[in-house]
Amino acid sequence: MRQIDMTATADDGLELAGTLALPDGPGPHPAVLVLQGSGPVDRDSKVGRIRLGLGPELAEMLARHGIASLRYDRRGVGATPGDWLASGFTDNVADADAALRALGARPEVRADMIGVVGHSEGAVHAMRLGASTRVGAIVLLAGFAQPGEESLRWQGRHLVRNLPKPLRPLVRRIALWHLARIKATTTDVARLGGRRLNARWHRELLAHDPRADLVAIDAPVLAITGDKDVQVDPDDLDEIARLVPGEVEVRRIPDLTHVLRRDPGKPTVRNYGRQLKRPVDAELLEDVAAWLGGRLGTAETGVDTTGHRSA
Known part of the structure; x- marks a missing residue:
């Protein structure tokens, strides 16, 4: 695998700094844009001292399957300028779209x-x-x-379940107070509980309904969630399967947690520290890369990122 630095120009002119990973051999190659989870995440899936590891480990696996990949630093993180706290959920979507266009414009990429x-x-x-x-x-x-908001409330209920019983009512009250305060904010950044919070991101996330996007997807979909996930409802896989109009495959992986490691123990975020000492589940990465190779490497009809079908 060969890795090179590249940038993608966002709609407001900000330069998103990223890494283009290329497989061995002559190109152009099929390619994948890798989008990270929430928070001030850099291209290598790090949030401060927390290292998820998805970006580089997935890039390596994709390269083994002949697929290039792009991952980038979020606004205000790593080599990308800007203010992460002032960035909204919709900003993140727009930046992902800009990165997708930049990836499609690379000469090394199909x-x-x-x-x-x-x-x-x-x-x-x-x-x-x-x-x-x-x-x-x-x-x-x-x-x-x-x-x-419904997804965030589901997450909150499951996180509270792992607390000692005497603490649960108090934590629920604090969480509901916190949610109400966030919804009442009007600025990009607000101070709640003594700390600065990315308020606009929270408001936009709470208001977002992904179901409108799922019914409009015109591409094969593979959806994977672990049955030990306490941050996303694994039953949402059924909703994805119901809503996506075309080819869709859903997989509920035994013992897989939200941080993409398997753990046979009780599902709780308190085990994340131990889980993150291990790499991302290798079988998961292999399955994702193989599935993408089958869709991108053998498709008779491709698609370009200008929004037009190509023969």
């Missing part, structure tokens, strides 16, 4: 064979790209399929 892989929030952005831009294949890793 513009008619481009897919998208999204994890968590990135999966929801992938749904929007699949509905608004012609792509060749979409992989949704732990993507929710309910309105944002």
